[in-house]
Amino acid sequence: MVEKLIGFSLRNRFLVLLLAAGIFGWGIYSVRTSKIDAIPDLSENQVIVFTEWMGRSPQIIEDQVTYPLVTNLQGIPKVKYVRANSMFGMSFIFIIFEDNVDTYWARSRVLERLSSIGNALPKGVTPTMGPDGTGVGHVLWYTLEAPGTDLGERRAIQDWYVKFALQNVPGVSEIASFGGFQKQYQISIDPNKLTYYKLTVSDIQRAVNANNNEAGGRKFEMSSIGYIIKTTGYLRSVEEIENLPVRTQNSIPIKIRDLGTVQMAGESRLGIFDYNGTGEAVGGIVVLRYGENADEVIKKVKSKMTEVSKGLPQGMKFNIVYDRGKLIEESISSIKHTLIEEMVVVSLIVIIFLFHWRSAVSIIIQIPITIAASFIILNAFNISSNIMSLTGIALAIGVIVDNGIIMAENSYKNLAIRQAQLKEERKGGTTDAE
Numbered sequence: 001m002v003e004k005l006i007g008f009s010l011r012n013r014f015l016v017l018l019l020a021a022g023i024f025g026w027g028i029y030s031v032r033t034s035k036i037d038a039i040p041d042l043s044e045n046q047v048i049v050f051t052e053w054m055g056r057s058p059q060i061i062e063d064q065v066t067y068p069l070v071t072n073l074q075g076i077p078k079v080k081y082v083r084a085n086s087m088f089g090m091s092f093i094f095i096i097f098e099d100n101v102d103t104y105w106a107r108s109r110v111l112e113r114l115s116s117i118g119n120a121l122p123k124g125v126t127p128t129m130g131p132d133g134t135g136v137g138h139v140l141w142y143t144l145e146a147p148g149t150d151l152g153e154r155r156a157i158q159d160w161y162v163k164f165a166l167q168n169v170p171g172v173s174e175i176a177s178f179g180g181f182q183k184q185y186q187i188s189i190d191p192n193k194l195t196y197y198k199l200t201v202s203d204i205q206r207a208v209n210a211n212n213n214e215a216g217g218r219k220f221e222m223s224s225i226g227y228i229i230k231t232t233g234y235l236r237s238v239e240e241i242e243n244l245p246v247r248t249q250n251s252i253p254i255k256i257r258d259l260g261t262v263q264m265a266g267e268s269r270l271g272i273f274d275y276n277g278t279g280e281a282v283g284g285i286v287v288l289r290y291g292e293n294a295d296e297v298i299k300k301v302k303s304k305m306t307e308v309s310k311g312l313p314q315g316m317k318f319n320i321v322y323d324r325g326k327l328i329e330e331s332i333s334s335i336k337h338t339l340i341e342e343m344v345v346v347s348l349i350v351i352i353f354l355f356h357w358r359s360a361v362s363i364i365i366q367i368p369i370t371i372a373a374s375f376i377i378l379n380a381f382n383i384s385s386n387i388m389s390l391t392g393i394a395l396a397i398g399v400i401v402d403n404g405i406i407m408a409e410n411s412y413k414n415l416a417i418r419q420a421q422l423k424e425e426r427k428g429g430t431t432d433a434e
Contacts (some may be wrong), residue, residue: 027372034375035384036295038327041136045097047110048130049073053122054089062086068120069093069127076109088270090126103132103290131174135288139294139324140301143179143275143283146316152266154282155180157312163284165308171297173289179273180282181266185241193349197254199246204256207246211235236369238262275321283321291382299327335390342397343367350401359412363404370400 009016024391051065070093074082078101083094097106107129114127121127131137144154144162155177187208189201198244217229235241242257256262275281286301288294302325305318346367351360374393375385383389 013047016231019078020365023373023376024369025077027369027375030375030379031372032431034379035293036328036332037384037386038294038324038331039136039386040384040386041134043135045099045102045103045106047095047097047106048108049093049095049114049127050420051091051093051121051125051127053091053125054090056089058086058088061089061091064122065125065127066091066093068117072117073110073113076113078106093127096423104420107132111218131287132290133173134290137288138285138322139288139298140286140320141283142286142305143281143319143321144312144316144335145319146313148315149316151180151280151282154182154316155182157316158282158284160253161311162308166304167284169297169300169304171289171292172286172301175288176285176287178285179280183264184267185235185238186265187241187256187260187262188411193259197247197249197259199259203246204259207244207256208235208241211244219421222413238264250346283319294324294384296326298323331387332385335387335394338394339371339390339397342394346397346401350405359408361400363408366400366404367397371397 049069051069053061053065056064066084069091070084072080073079073093073095078093078098080096080098083096084424085092085094095106095110110129114129117127144158146154158177158180159182163177166172187204189204194200211233212232212235215231215233216230219226219228221227241262242255243252244256246256246259247254271282273278286298288297302320307319343364347360347364350363351357371393374396378385378389
């Protein structure tokens, strides 16, 4: 089989050269379109289900949330195993699928199963799926620098302006906010006053919910003019909440201010984000979507940041804390220089030791063609150009050159033997003639 292939190649040299040129051109295109990242994605094929039930102990979370979810999610097809973690007020479930399962197929199966759980969970508890990212999807961290601006204001800008703008960038799965305070109205109730007025906390909750709503009316015409009726009932200040009536006793309304105090404060936190020991900071984490080109997405996010900066308050700006783009550039540049150096050194060694330019050229040509062709395989298997894959290509240059040298040496040896045989035949023919 090998002899026939070699013979066919020798008889059809132009066809072989044309095929090699085609592979080289395809390889160059694959190099330009290859996904670039600094590190390979070795994370498991998983879907995360997150459930929040604040104020409950880990044991209650385990018994009433985590256990029902785990038992229902274990029956999903092509699942290897299910992991779970219960903590104060939160439950995390990790569904690990087989490696050959499509990520979005797995997410649709999990979503389908979550919709069928129904009354297995406590009232008001709704599980949600995590972003379609991976364990190495955190490609960019940033903070919002704004001297003189409080943490609550910065967090509000991050949550209601910056986050929504950056999430529209193609390839971004999620913008995870961190740091600062999430503003909220807090009602502190005096239990003694509740007892005195014979009220409960549920009564106060119903009063707030009923008075924090908008209602639509209908359209009517008067003097040939159409009017649309609606009521604006959203709470907009501490004073409005304080004046909400909870119940009427003896024709006197009992208001929330009669039962406690109302204030604007931040949501309870389990930790803070400190930046280089200079104090708390507010920012976000850009999570890369599964299978996207990290280098391209990072560039698009930075371009979007420049556009978003125009709408920030005066004096506020982005401060990039972690940027994998720089690591990608340094890694790819280092490997690229290594490949070029190896190609040059190997070429010189081949020319010096073989001292036969045709053999040297045939070996040197193999290096760029083989390297370009390897990127076709990388793209076919959806493998990014990272430190590991490019290092493997660099190490394989020695094998490529050894193969060329062996073939050239074998060809040279067989040609020499053949020439010697022809000389002997010519000598034998001359002697017979004499």
